[in-house]
Amino acid sequence: MASSATPNGIVPEVLTPDNYEDWSIMVKNYLLSRDLWTSVIEDAEAGTTPEKEEERKKNNAKALHILQMSCGSETLSRIKESTTAKSAWNTLASLYRSRLGANADIEQGNPTLFSVLLSFFKLLFNFCLLSNHPTN
Numbered sequence: 001m002a003s004s005a006t007p008n009g010i011v012p013e014v015l016t017p018d019n020y021e022d023w024s025i026m027v028k029n030y031l032l033s034r035d036l037w038t039s040v041i042e043d044a045e046a047g048t049t050p051e052k053e054e055e056r057k058k059n060n061a062k063a064l065h066i067l068q069m070s071c072g073s074e075t076l077s078r079i080k081e082s083t084t085a086k087s088a089w090n091t092l093a094s095l096y097r098s099r100l101g102a103n104a105d106i107e108q109g110n111p112t113l114f115s116v117l118l119s120f121f122k123l124l125f126n127f128c129l130l131s132n133h134p135t136n
Contacts (some may be wrong), residue, residue, distance in 0.1 A: 010026070010027065010030050010066055010069060010070050011023055011026045011027060011030070011070050012026075014070060014071055014072035014075065015070060015071045015072065015075045015092065015096070016072070016075075017096055020092070020096035020097060023070065024092075024093070027066065027067065027070050028040075030066065031063055031066060034062070034066075035059075036059050036062055036063040036066070036085075037063075038059070039056070039059045039060045039062070039063035039064075039084075039085045039086065040063055040085045040086050040089045041086065042086070043086070060084055060085050063085035064082065064083075064084065064085040064088055066085075067079065067085060067088045067089060067092070068080075068088070071092075075092070075095075078091060078092070078095060079091050079092060
């Protein structure tokens with residue numbers, strides 16, 4: 001069996017179905033530390049200057065390379081056709097977060113099941129408090 005350790009210093013081990021949650025936290029922090037996270041969460045802006053477009057392409061390539069280097073060969077085969085860091089990240093999220101029962105499209109403003117349930121139970125708790133409290 002091949003080792004899952006990575007010599008690249010990005011993550012201690014390559015992405016597997018069992019370590020997605022920890023892997024994604026470490027890779028996100030790595031990308032944040034290099035000002036590359038926006039390449040993962042934002043779409044290209046229409047009408048940007050040629051200089052900004054060139055910088056966006058360069059940052060996308062860096063972020064995509066980091067994602068690729070953080071994956072094993074089996075996982076890499078799933079994203080090797082991705083041309084943007086965002087599409088690669090979302091592909092990996094849909095593959096591995098769905099196994100955890102979580103929302104696959106991360107950082108796109110979609111509420112997670114946990115946050116929806118938490119809001120529901122807060123409302124239910126407040127309703128129970130109010131309905132059991134005497135008005136006089």
